[in-house]
Amino acid sequence: MLRRWLTIFGLVLLGVESAQDRRPRIDVEHYRIDAEIHPRTQSLSAQAQVRFVPLEDITAAVFELNNGLAISRVSMEAGGKEEEVPASRAQELDVRLNFPATLPKGKPVTVTFAYDGRLAGLENSPVEGVNFGWIGPDRAFLLYPARWFPVSGYTADRFSMELNITMPAGLDAVASGIETSKPTADGKVVDSFRYDRPSFPGSIAVVSTKPDRVTSEGATTTLYFRGPEKEQANAYGDDAGKIVSFFSSQFDLPPSANLTIVETEEHAPNGYAAPGIVFLSPRGIGKKVNARLLAQEIAHQWWRVLVSPASRRHLWLDNGFANYSRMLYTEHAVGRAAFEAEVNEAGIEALTHDDIRIIESDTLPDYSPELLAVASNKGALVLHMLRSVVGDEAFFAAMKQFAQKFAWNSATTADFEKIVSDVSKQNLQYFFLEWVESTGASEFKLEYTIFRLGQGKGFRVMGKVSQDKDTFRMPVEMLIETEGEPERKTIEVQGTASEFSVDTFGKPKKVILDPDHKVLRLDDNIRVAVAIKKGEQLAEQGFYNEALQAYQRALDVNHNSSLAHYRIAEVFFLQSNYQSAANEFRESLNGDQEPKWTEVWSHINLGKVFDITGQRERAVNEYQQAVRTKDNTQNALDEANKYLQSPYQRPRRSDER
CATH class of the missing domain: 2.60.40.1730 (tricorn interacting facor f3 domain)
Structure with missing residues (x-):
């Protein structure tokens, strides 16, 4: 907890320093x-x-x-x-x-x-x-x-x-x-x-290596890959051409007709984009084409190289735009389900730091989890919600017009707001105040009553949506499941209580508010996911006690969360607290088994615990149970079979060498 408060205090100080930073103003x-x-x-x-x-x-x-x-x-x-x-x-x-x-x-x-x-x-x-x-x-x-x-x-x-x-x-x-x-x-x-x-x-x-050149969709990509990554050069070049072609259709022509992709080194960022060049680390390249990373870095050719934020306060015009562009390519190339999964993932990331406004991005350290959550992920969610408010036609027309009007120049959030407002013929000030200049997310509470209308006119659903933000305003979709075809309606949620009345032809059975999660909001499932994500971020930074506290917050909401128990077990395992780790892996197996892979990996890790503690027979039993799941997520079956052949050996810590 102390580290958490120090982090918050540091960000506050950083903001004060930013406000007081009276550097002489120059234009290079x-x-x-x-x-x-x-x-x-x-x-x-x-x-x-x-x-x-x-x-x-x-x-x-x-x-x-x-x-x-x-x-x-x-x-x-x-x-x-x-x-x-x-x-x-x-x-x-x-x-x-x-x-x-x-x-x-x-x-x-x-x-x-x-x-x-x-x-x-x-x-x-x-x-x-x-x-x-x-x-x-x-x-x-x-x-x-x-x-x-x-x-x-x-x-x-x-x-x-x-x-x-x-x-x-x-x-x-x-x-x-x-x-x-x-x-x-x-x-x-x-x-x-x-x-x-x-x-x-x-x-x-x-x-020092000779490049590969790949032409795809009319674009030529020059690739400087080496070692095992060189085998993927053609595949990366082919995908790069497809991505450039798609973004060109959405945002206008790219600033460079062709592209160069260069492999960097292990400790470099996974990806970085400069005019006409994408730099990828070996880790970022991976063992197969990392289409998500590639699409996001190529998107920076529009949202950085061509148009950039006028200051770091508006950094979401770079990071958030590129992130959502990557999601749009997923929607185009893979399908709606994969797109929605990425949107939900970004929403969870965004809510890990929902106490920081997007417009305060200039107070956040470069490449920090806070900046990733606020400028990149919440920024992408802002575009996704904006798309649902103004509709696809106006949204994509505004994106293209923004790229054209501010080509080779910098822009502010107000510049983008004006273009979208003009194109959609809507006053969107409320939207940008809520999502760019404010913090937090609402939790909707739905109450409704169903009435039968006379003379065969169908049914009426009357009710109220409550949430805790007095300044909130947002059109929200409603799915009404009926005895026939489901019906979709849109209602205006405004203030802390919004009454509605909608008519349906079929008899309603259930009413679901925001069924596709188009609004960044909270519910119990999201709270669990956000707490786990926060714990993962803390564990990655080595703050294990704080991570355990975050995972416990997830269990306070859903004690059967297999993923929360699994993450707690991982921390105990790293701390060599093997009895506690085994207990938590067992709890994970007895939980909701969401996601499904927690089952196979809990068995594998239990096997490791038993190998470490000299209980080979019990370890073999766990590895066999892992194999029986037939779940090869992250090569789980290969891992289980390896330890069936020979026991797991605990790596020696540096202080034991």
Whole structure:
């Protein structure tokens, strides 16, 4: 609980700091970067010319630069001569420049940074545990979030770029824009790139392998995969073409006619998108095409590269839009059931941090569970609910118009709201106030009475929907199961109590409110799922006691939740508390067995407990019961058969070695 309060307190402080952050306001327009990659020393040396326009009279400017890179000199032209600019590390990532004289508003300035440093691991990453920049003996990747060049207005300030990458002969660079290449006199090679549109270029890869090229649906994808992942290059290229074709039909033409996909390294983010390039980690690529990840990263070609949020307050216009676009592709390629499963999954994730408004995304750390829940998952749910409110025709017309009107520019939530309101001819202020600028989710309570209408006119259902938010307003669908065909009606839920009256032809048997879960809301099943998801997030971060508390909250609502018992057992198993783990795996087997895979894996893990405690006969019995389920979820049967052949051996902990 203490960690939880510290986390909340930290977010509050972060918000205060954000509000008080009075950095001098500038607009970066263009970079010219000359960088040399040194594979042997896993380092780079670079000179970056940055042209920016002060948005007010300033005497200083703040840029972000990777902590592993040291600045040797900063200079600018002043009065026809080059003048050195004092630079200091103000705090994490920040480099503060103090100019010798006031720079007037609106007059372009060019500043040159000379810097170098080693990028060989995770120690200087802006996000703990995630590697955005790495240089190896025969390959490298440097992503925009690594801040491997001086960045201002991270994820918000769009820019163009000229980029020259020098490296040993035999290596090739991959970056956004028009490419030229030439050898140098000392046996090296310089790959040059020019990207003239304002966007977010500057993510690069250095490769030593030859690419595969795949043409699908009229688009050519160049893939730099290696090792076992290379066998999947054709499949990934084929799917990439299909995804680009689908998004083009929904959102207009992509910013780049063709696409490049580059494999990164194990500790890199699963995926990252730059103009015309998608970076995927080996884990993200997996053993078969990860269509969900691929679709989400390709969607960023529209919702980041083409149109981006004007500030991090509006980050859902990037993350949420790409996430929902990925779901739309699932609906198109796999079907409605798979789409609805992804929507429900996103809703559960969104509710794990429902005390933070979408519009407060600027207070959340990059790549944090909170940001994922709020900007990506709740953002996607906002679009899904908006689609149900305005209808498919208006929704997709608005999405396309948004991409067209703000192409190669930044936008705000208000800009998007205006377009959807104009296209749908509805005043949607209430919708955006509820879902973007407010927190929490409602729980509906339904009361109704059925009346028979005379003279064969059918039946009338009269009732009331109650919920606890006085400002709530939302059209909600109602499914009425009758003795004949089910009937669907839409009612307006407004305020804490909304009365309704609907007529049906068939005799009603049951009334279900929001049957397809189109509204982000709470009920007991959702509470259980949210508590379990929260516990999983805490356990993944190593906060086992807090995770156990979250799982217990799920059991307080549904004591028969097999998944909650299973997750508790996992934590006990990790803590070597084998008796408690065995008890909880048994409780999981005796529960509701939702999801079904908890049965086979509970038997397998019970077998492991018995092997560890020297009870081989009982272990074999559990493995045999696992095999009898015929459930091979996550290769469960292979695992069970392996331990039928030889006992499970507990891995030695580091403190036992």
